[in-house]
Amino acid sequence: MAHLHLMDDKDLVHLYQKGDQLAISELVSRYKQRIYSTIYFLVRNTELAEDLFQDTFIKILTSLKNKHYSEQGKFLPWALRIAHNLVIDHFRKDKLMPLQHDTEDYSVFDFIPQKSRNAAEQMIYDEKISQVRALLDQLPFEQREVVILRHYAGLSFKEISKMLNININTALGRMHYAILKMREMVQKQDINLRE
Amino acid sequence: MNKTTTQKDLLLYAYNETKLLDSDRIQRAVDGDPVIAGEYREITSMLELLDSAGPSPSEKSIQNILSHA
Numbered sequence: 001m002a003h004l005h006l007m008d009d010k011d012l013v014h015l016y017q018k019g020d021q022l023a024i025s026e027l028v029s030r031y032k033q034r035i036y037s038t039i040y041f042l043v044r045n046t047e048l049a050e051d052l053f054q055d056t057f058i059k060i061l062t063s064l065k066n067k068h069y070s071e072q073g074k075f076l077p078w079a080l081r082i083a084h085n086l087v088i089d090h091f092r093k094d095k096l097m098p099l100q101h102d103t104e105d106y107s108v109f110d111f112i113p114q115k116s117r118n119a120a121e122q123m124i125y126d127e128k129i130s131q132v133r134a135l136l137d138q139l140p141f142e143q144r145e146v147v148i149l150r151h152y153a154g155l156s157f158k159e160i161s162k163m164l165n166i167n168i169n170t171a172l173g174r175m176h177y178a179i180l181k182m183r184e185m186v187q188k189q190d191i192n193l194r195e
Numbered sequence: 196m197n198k199t200t201t202q203k204d205l206l207l208y209a210y211n212e213t214k215l216l217d218s219d220r221i222q223r224a225v226d227g228d229p230v231i232a233g234e235y236r237e238i239t240s241m242l243e244l245l246d247s248a249g250p251s252p253s254e255k256s257i258q259n260i261l262s263h264a
Contacts, residue, residue: 021261032251050256054256057260132248172206182244
């Protein structure tokens with residue numbers, strides 16, 4: 001099927017339900033970064049994020065095959081709800097708070113598409129990535145959750161409030177406090193905001 | 196910060212979630228008030244910082260998912 005990238009989510013879901021494998025490939029490609037980033041920044045562990053990312057899409061595929069997907073909702077918020085529930089289930093099951101981190105020799109940021117940089121630029125870039133990751137890690141979970149869902153997952157504040165079952169002003173307030181805290185940390189740690 | 200433009204307004208505006216009339220009002224506030232302009236710059240600079248750290252899944256995970264399709 002030509003022009004899959006021009007089709008909307010609903011039509012891609014229909015095509016997949018009729019047996020078109022390329023349609024799901026397009027949906028994965030369209031949302032992989034947002035869904036993966038959301039999971040990664042919540043669990044802060046690459047291996048676990050990769051597992052939960054796969055589990056999320058396998059659950060999505062099963063739901064689509066069994067026609068459990070309602071067209072009334074948008075695909076991304078629905079998919080992110082599945083991802084978020086799997087993350088929460090993981091924490092509940094293991095009675096863990098998200099405190100695990102990547103090891104030094106294996107990092108999620110290895111998978112970020114690299115722009116062409118010389119060695120010195122790459123060092124500065126790597127340092128910056130690590131600083132941003134540290135900033136996010138230091139935010140309280142509820143604030144980090146809103147930052148991730150808004151910034152990396154691309155949900156609107158209204159969608160976030162529905163997903164987390166909170167008032168939109170609460171979502172905005174958490175984002176606001178997260179920005180204040182990050183700004184304070186940037187000033188304390190003298191992080192350069194420009195690449 | 197004046198009475199009609201709040202931090203929440205600035206956040207919604209930064210993420211393009213305001214209605215046209217509100218956008219116009221907020222942009223005028225940013226243009227006309229150095230305090231609001233400073234607050235808005237702080238927000239956008241933090242958002243730019245976050246932009247620099249978006250991770251992607253491995254190709255292996257993608258292939259595993261597609262093998263279940």
